[in-house]
Structures are given as C-alpha cells and as structure tokens.
Amino acid sequence: MAEGVFEVEDNNFDAEVLQSEKPVVVDFWAPWCGPCKAIGPVIEELAGAFGDKIRFTKCNVDNNPVTPGKFGITAIPTLIFFKDGKNVDQITGMVAKSKLEDTLNKLI
Amino acid sequence: MSIGVGVFLKICQERIMKNVDYDLVIIGGGPAGLTAGLYAARARLKTVLIERMVPGGQVLVTDWVENYPGFPEGISGIDLVQKMAEQAKRFGLEIETDDVLSLDLSGQVKEIRLNDKTITAHTILIASGASPRRLGIPGEDTFWGKGVSACATCDGPFYKDRVVAAVGGGDTAVQESIFLTKFVKKVYLIHRRDELRATGILREQALANDKIEFLWDSALTGIEGLTNVEKITVKNVRTGDEQKLPVNGCFIWIGILPNADFLGDSVERDEFGFVRANAHMETSVPGVFAAGDVRRTPLRQIATAVGDAAIAAFSAEHYIQNLEK
Numbered sequence: 001m002a003e004g005v006f007e008v009e010d011n012n013f014d015a016e017v018l019q020s021e022k023p024v025v026v027d028f029w030a031p032w033c034g035p036c037k038a039i040g041p042v043i044e045e046l047a048g049a050f051g052d053k054i055r056f057t058k059c060n061v062d063n064n065p066v067t068p069g070k071f072g073i074t075a076i077p078t079l080i081f082f083k084d085g086k087n088v089d090q091i092t093g094m095v096a097k098s099k100l101e102d103t104l105n106k107l108i
Numbered sequence: 109m110s111i112g113v114g115v116f117l118k119i120c121q122e123r124i125m126k127n128v129d130y131d132l133v134i135i136g137g138g139p140a141g142l143t144a145g146l147y148a149a150r151a152r153l154k155t156v157l158i159e160r161m162v163p164g165g166q167v168l169v170t171d172w173v174e175n176y177p178g179f180p181e182g183i184s185g186i187d188l189v190q191k192m193a194e195q196a197k198r199f200g201l202e203i204e205t206d207d208v209l210s211l212d213l214s215g216q217v218k219e220i221r222l223n224d225k226t227i228t229a230h231t232i233l234i235a236s237g238a239s240p241r242r243l244g245i246p247g248e249d250t251f252w253g254k255g256v257s258a259c260a261t262c263d264g265p266f267y268k269d270r271v272v273a274a275v276g277g278g279d280t281a282v283q284e285s286i287f288l289t290k291f292v293k294k295v296y297l298i299h300r301r302d303e304l305r306a307t308g309i310l311r312e313q314a315l316a317n318d319k320i321e322f323l324w325d326s327a328l329t330g331i332e333g334l335t336n337v338e339k340i341t342v343k344n345v346r347t348g349d350e351q352k353l354p355v356n357g358c359f360i361w362i363g364i365l366p367n368a369d370f371l372g373d374s375v376e377r378d379e380f381g382f383v384r385a386n387a388h389m390e391t392s393v394p395g396v397f398a399a400g401d402v403r404r405t406p407l408r409q410i411a412t413a414v415g416d417a418a419i420a421a422f423s424a425e426h427y428i429q430n431l432e433k
Contacts, residue, residue, distance in 0.1 A: 024299065030265070032261070033262050034168050034169065034170075034262075035169055035259070035261075035262055036173070038168050038186055041162070043209055071334060072254060072336065073261045073266075074253075074254055074255050074257075074266045074267075074336070074357065075254065075259070075262055075266070075431065076262055077256055078253070090197055092252075092254075093253060093259070093262075094162075094169075094202075095161065096160035097160065097205045098160070098223055099208070105126055
C-alpha cells in the first residue's frame, strides 16, 4: 500500500530506512531550500506511482543533525536510494523527472 | 459534380491544420517559457509547455530576486516562478513533464520527439535555458554535490561558521557570495581579473563586506580532500605562484552554457551553442523561435527573458495567422 511520503528522523532512521524490507528513498530537504520545495510535488507523484514497491521518506536536515552528517550531505535536495540497508544510488540537485523514474526502476 | 480547386485546397489545408497537435510547443518552464505560455494562452493558441522537472528553471536556485520590477522588497526565486506558473495556468496553459529528445524541423509541421511519443506543432519556442558552467579542474566532478556547488541557497547553510571559496566576478558570483556571508566565517572570492564585473550596487556591498576576502588575478586550479573538500589550489594568473588554502566547500559561478543538446544542428547557433534569434525572436528556421537564456543575447536576466518571451509568443501568433490565410 502506498502511504505518501513518510517523515523520518534521527531516532527512527535505522528502523524505518535501514531495516526496511522494501527499498527506500530518502529525500533530504529543508524549509529554506527553494529547489527542495519545488521538487516536493514531483516526489509525491512518484510516491503515488511507485509507492507499492518502494517506500518514500523525507528527512528534514534542520531538525535532524545526525543522519545527514552520517551520509555526508552538504547539498540539498539530495535523494538517497537504499536497498537492504545499503546506499545504492544518490542524486543531488534538480534532475529530470525521467532520471528519477529510471533510478527508481533500477531499485525495484 | 466536382468541387473547385480553391475549395479542395482549403479543405486540405484545414485537414492539415486540424491534424497538428499544437499551435505552439514551448520547450522549457523557466521565466521565458512561462511568460510565452501566458501570452499564448491568452491569444488562444493551442499550447503545451514541456518541462523536464518542475517549472522554474534557474530562478529556483536563486534565493532572493531584487532586480525584477514590481517587488519593492524583493521576492524569493521560488515564489516568483510559482506565481508566474500560476498566472499562466489561470489562462489555461497546459504543462507536461517530459524530456525533449530531438526536433524534426524539415517540414512545415514541426515534430518534437519526447520520451515515449512524438508531438507535432505549427510553431516551437525554444526556452530551454542554460546551466552553470564548470571549470573542468581536478576534484570538481568528484566533489560536485559533496562540497562543490553552484547553489548557495541550497547549500550555504551547511557551511555555518566554516570557510568557503567562491569563483567568479559577475553578478551571480558576487550576489551569492554576499548571501553566503550570512552563514560562513569567510568567503575567498577568487576572480581572474583585478576588478569585479558585477553591477555597481553588488560591487559596493561585496567590497564593504569584511567576511569576503578577494583573491584578485587568481584562478582555482584544484580541489582536494579525502571524503570532504579540505583544501584548494589557487594560482595567481599574473605571477604564476600557487598557494594551497584550507576550505570546507567551493561555489563556482563562472557563467553558463545553453541547454541545447537536443537541438543538434536543427537551428543556427553561435560558437558557444546559444541559439541565434533576431529582434522578433525568429531563429534560422521559419516558425521556430527562441527566448531567454538559451538565446544569444547581451544580458541574461529574468526581465530580459520575459521580454523575449512576450515578443516570441506574439511572433508565433502572427506566423500561425499567416498560415491560415
């Protein structure tokens, strides 16, 4: 079942992302980041289309100091694609929606 | 009974007009594309705007816009383009998310090849914009998005109380360096010449900002680090002397390149790849227009993009009216 985009935090990141049975996408974002806000609706759309096979999450880098550091995030928006707890792909910045779809298809 | 040749031709022409998907296909959803979309929708041209991600273009990475008239306090880049998109949509502009792969401009009816379909149009507006140019130095690609950036509004806050380098001397480099000083301890602004090219007010602000240290007559030649950016090499272009400086990140604002790969040699372009278009925004191919940053033009601003686009939509409308005669 699709569940939209689930908010993850430092204290539940391991359980919700790394230990997830389904592949997971994490959208690292912040309220001050224009491009992050701009791509939000596209991420929601992709969650609608891929949500039964891939879990969509987002992590606010302002409220969660630990997780972004752990993955060396110094630029947002950054999407990290996890499979079996491993970082298998990473995209930073604004890219074509088709590139996101291709990356998601590889993750399934 | 036979019908007259004139009537027959008219029927043929109507059929041709009817079978074409759109009057106007706009490629790109930045300020130029959105403005053309607004004008075309109000002109009741059947129009679609093709955007690969979300409307906005480079304005999305602009934190604050202070030189677009009508907003005396300034406006954030994202708010401005979202308002533009909203305004165009209010008049019925259709926006589709897709990639334009190539154009076939050999016939009077133009073909636009997208990811999984081809659409046809009487006219095309190329408004695909431009992207930041890279320096092509060691470490730049390795650390792109991981310490090397062209977006201060996205990445500036990650460098709170840290030291960063910025490269360039134009409006973007200077304005964004000033913005960075809200967060960082220090910005080294590295510029090839001994004075800034940026407009007067930005020059004044930057020179008065004590968090900005200018490295004149200098070029960034290398970026190093293990997992993060740790130091850079800066070369004095006059003396040839090199120095290493410890920094935590680099921002590169050395101009732009047109987003025009899909054009191939379908329209005439200049030596840098920008599309040549005249004062009516007409390219070398009748019925194909260009507007905004992708066009060869002496100034690339939101204000110039929307001006180009209004003319381009007007020219497209006239071109279509002449087809119908």
